[in-house]
Amino acid sequence: xxxxxxxxxxxxxxxxxxxxxxxxxxxxxxxxxxxxxxxxxxxxxxxxxxxxxxxxxxxxxxxxxxxxxxxxxxxxxxxxxxxxxxxxxxxxxxxxxxxxxxxxxxxxxxxxxxxxxxxxxxxxxxxxxxxxxxxxxxxxxxxxxxxxxxxxxxxxxxxxxxxxxxxxxxxxxxxxxxxxxxxxxxxxxxxxxxxxxxxxxxxxxxxxxxxxxxxxxxxxxxxxxxxxxxxxxxxxxxxxxxxxxxxxxxxxxxxxxxxxxxxxxx
Amino acid sequence: xxxxxxxxxxxxxxxxxxxxxxxxxxxxxxxxxxxxxxxxxxxxxxxxxxxxxxxxxxxxxxxxxxxxxxxxxxxxxxxxxxxxxxxxxxxxxxxxxxxxxxxxxxxxxxxxxxxxxxxxxxxxxxxxxxxxxxxxxxxxxxxxxxxxxxxxxxxxxxxxxxxxxxxxxxxxxxxxxxxxxxxxxxxxxxxxxxxxxxxxxxxxxxxxxxxxxxxxxxxxxxxxxxxxxxxxxxxxxxxxxxxxxxxxxxxxxxxxxxxxxxxxxxxxxxxxxxxxxxxxxxxx
Amino acid sequence: xxxxxxxxxxxxxxxxxxxxxxxxxxxxxxxxxxxxxxxxxxxxxxxxxxxxxxxxxxxxxxxxxxxxxxxxxxxxxxxxxxxxxxxxxxxxxxxxxxxxxxxxxxxxxxxxxxxxxxxxxxxxxxxxxxxxxxxxxxxxxxxxxxxxxxxxxxx
Numbered sequence: 001x002x003x004x005x006x007x008x009x010x011x012x013x014x015x016x017x018x019x020x021x022x023x024x025x026x027x028x029x030x031x032x033x034x035x036x037x038x039x040x041x042x043x044x045x046x047x048x049x050x051x052x053x054x055x056x057x058x059x060x061x062x063x064x065x066x067x068x069x070x071x072x073x074x075x076x077x078x079x080x081x082x083x084x085x086x087x088x089x090x091x092x093x094x095x096x097x098x099x100x101x102x103x104x105x106x107x108x109x110x111x112x113x114x115x116x117x118x119x120x121x122x123x124x125x126x127x128x129x130x131x132x133x134x135x136x137x138x139x140x141x142x143x144x145x146x147x148x149x150x151x152x153x154x155x156x157x158x159x160x161x162x163x164x165x166x167x168x169x170x171x172x173x174x175x176x177x178x179x180x181x182x183x184x185x186x187x188x189x190x191x192x193x194x195x196x197x198x199x200x201x202x203x204x205x206x207x208x209x210x211x212x213x214x215x216x217x218x219x220x221x222x223x224x225x226x227x228x229x230x231x232x233x234x235x236x237x238x239x240x241x242x243x244x245x246x247x248x249x250x251x252x253x254x255x256x257x258x259x260x261x262x263x264x265x266x
Numbered sequence: 267x268x269x270x271x272x273x274x275x276x277x278x279x280x281x282x283x284x285x286x287x288x289x290x291x292x293x294x295x296x297x298x299x300x301x302x303x304x305x306x307x308x309x310x311x312x313x314x315x316x317x318x319x320x321x322x323x324x325x326x327x328x329x330x331x332x333x334x335x336x337x338x339x340x341x342x343x344x345x346x347x348x349x350x351x352x353x354x355x356x357x358x359x360x361x362x363x364x365x366x367x368x369x370x371x372x373x374x375x376x377x378x379x380x381x382x383x384x385x386x387x388x389x390x391x392x393x394x395x396x397x398x399x400x401x402x403x404x405x406x407x408x409x410x411x412x413x414x415x416x417x418x419x420x421x422x423x424x425x426x427x428x429x430x431x432x433x434x435x436x437x438x439x440x441x442x443x444x445x446x447x448x449x450x451x452x453x454x455x456x457x458x459x460x461x462x463x464x465x466x467x468x469x470x471x472x473x474x475x476x477x478x479x480x481x482x483x484x485x486x487x488x489x490x491x492x493x494x495x496x497x498x499x500x501x502x503x504x505x506x507x508x509x510x511x512x513x514x515x516x517x518x519x520x521x522x523x524x525x526x527x528x529x530x531x532x533x534x535x536x537x538x539x540x541x542x543x544x545x546x547x548x549x550x
Numbered sequence: 551x552x553x554x555x556x557x558x559x560x561x562x563x564x565x566x567x568x569x570x571x572x573x574x575x576x577x578x579x580x581x582x583x584x585x586x587x588x589x590x591x592x593x594x595x596x597x598x599x600x601x602x603x604x605x606x607x608x609x610x611x612x613x614x615x616x617x618x619x620x621x622x623x624x625x626x627x628x629x630x631x632x633x634x635x636x637x638x639x640x641x642x643x644x645x646x647x648x649x650x651x652x653x654x655x656x657x658x659x660x661x662x663x664x665x666x667x668x669x670x671x672x673x674x675x676x677x678x679x680x681x682x683x684x685x686x687x688x689x690x691x692x693x694x695x696x697x698x699x700x701x702x703x704x705x
Contacts, residue, residue: 029618033619116664132612155601158556159563159602160560162557162560162561162564163560163567164564167567170561170565170568171571171572173360179355180361181373182344183348183355184373184423184424186377187345194684198688202361205697205700206363208565209360209363211564219556223553365699
């Protein structure tokens with residue numbers, strides 16, 4: 001079971017989107033999400049879908065993967081959709097038994113549902129085309145101007161990088177501990193919620209002890225290699241903006257402009 | 267009743283492009299009270315096999331009969347299997363979690379549903395079997411103990427469940443020579459006192475040669491050899507091809523033989539090798 | 551920042567993420583019961599847990615199926631709660647309270663406004679708070695008790 005968990009959603013590729021600077025992608029994703037909440041009608045969504053589709057096309061990520069990201073929240077989407085449809089008050093369209101579907105309900109259901117889907121797809125494009133390591137780098141660079149007001153950008157990014165590196169290791173440890181305790185009769189599956197909660201102690205405590213043991217070794221190794229924090233630390237692969245990033249940024253600005261115009265002027 | 271494994275097959279990630287056949291058509295028998303060793307190169311399937319024996323994994327096909335009951339049957343309750351088959355993983359001290367040694371060892375018996383009195387009995391017994399004193403360490407935190415002691419407490423935690431079959435995966439891994447000997451002595455004591463069946467998985471050929479009465483050899487998911495230690499270790503070339511080696515005593519006499527020294531037999535222990543060499547010297 | 555502090559924070563983050571990923575179906579979505587939230591008691595034992603939990607939540611959300619808004623609001627809620635739990639470290643019974651409140655009051659409205667969950671706002675808040683309480687009090691409090699006796703590993 002553990003072996004089948006693919007870490008994050010990164011889909012390897014060398015498309016134009018993959019090649020963009022992570023900072024550009026992060027900022028554009030932010031902008032995209034904001035614009036989603038500026039849209040007021042389905043025409044606005046149509047423009048969004050067109051823009052998103054072109055981006056997906058450029059990224060060369062198969063549609064199968066895009067929709068895989070929706071799977072876990074599939075039920076939420078259905079839930080949102082259905083309840084909106086049946087519980088919104090307004091002009092009655094259809095009456096089935098004791099449930100009423102109103103015109104407003106139908107409209108809301110589709111509107112909210114679509115917005116949610118577009119939100120998730122847009123965000124997953126970011127994680128699908130950017131390696132977690134590069135995302136971390138991008139975040140660190142974006143946050144570094146805030147160092148002046150005390151945000152420890154480098155340290156946070158470093159923590160993230162180390163954490164990412166150790167997740168597979170800890171997943172294995174958890175597996176080993178779980179099996180060892182199960183061999184002693186531990187049961188993580190039966191019982192009510194509270195009982196199952198308590199049964200996790202024989203799993204969590206040894207996991208922590210192991211995790212901190214690993215931390216100890218790592219700290220020693222880092223200091224042995226003269227790690228002293230982020231000041232004056234250089235990079236192996238320096239991040240630079242390319243004309244591609246400028247192009248993407250302009251495209252994004254153009255998109256938001258169109259959305260705003262469509263929603264508020266026309 | 268002996269444990270019977272019949273045509274056990276297990277495939278990891280079946281259906282995926284990276285699926286691996288971990289076990290292929292494995293069959294063997296463990297006689298009651300025997301001391302059996304399993305050897306095999308890393309990746310040969312040893313860990314997978316032992317996890318099937320105590321029900322942690324279910325096979326794709328095949329049966330495992332314990333006391334006449336097929337434990338691969340989905341309706342068999344895991345709790346019953348764990349009572350009969352105990353499994354000590356590698357580096358078992360990493361499973362310690364309780365506040366005191368006594369409570370940690372009691373974890374297993376309590377999970378089996380034993381009463382508090384019975385459990386207390388078992389804890390004392392188990393500690394004695396592993397060579398530790400209940401008075402001295404019973405109430406101490408398991409994390410305050412030395413590495414060797416921690417391991418013994420962890421093993422005690424499984425022994426306290428009084429399994430009919432005790433499986434140990436590399437019980438001497440990472441220990442210094444003295445602690446290594448202590449653990450081996452512990453295993454012998456448990457085997458003698460509890461009269462159970464012991465299955466020892468190890469890379470240490472010397473341990474296997476000295477302690478087991480039957481050896482199973484695994485290679486790439488298949489069981490390729492079965493026999494007494496002497497029988498198995500006499501097939502030297504085959505073992506080397508599989509990436510395994512002889513026990514140190516035999517390796518030594520083999521290298522002497524290569525230099526023309528005429529020694530008979532295959533000593534399984536250092537003592538045997540001593541006698542052989544002494545005998546040869548006597549004849550000169 | 552001292553290396554040890556950094557590394558401690560990193561492994562706490564890694565444990566949080568590992569546990570969240572492990573129990574994937576439960577960890578994401580409207581009906582969140584994140585076992586890993588039990589770790590929110592850790593700031594009472596080590597200040598490194600404050601950034602550690604923040605990063606852990608951030609990475610877990612990043613690697614999961616949720617949107618950007620979840621990533622930001624979820625981690626912010628965790629950060630605020632961790633700070634508060636740290637301040638309350640001398641009152642064990644109150645330590646799990648901040649995450650219950652923070653998540654309830656931040657994630658609850660998020661579900662209502664962003665995900666348009668069509669139940670009243672107060673229901674959203676209560677629902678999230680309940681899930682948190684089970685994890686933080688049900689698992690977190692016993693965890694805190696056990697780990698308090700092992701404080702030495704946090705040095």
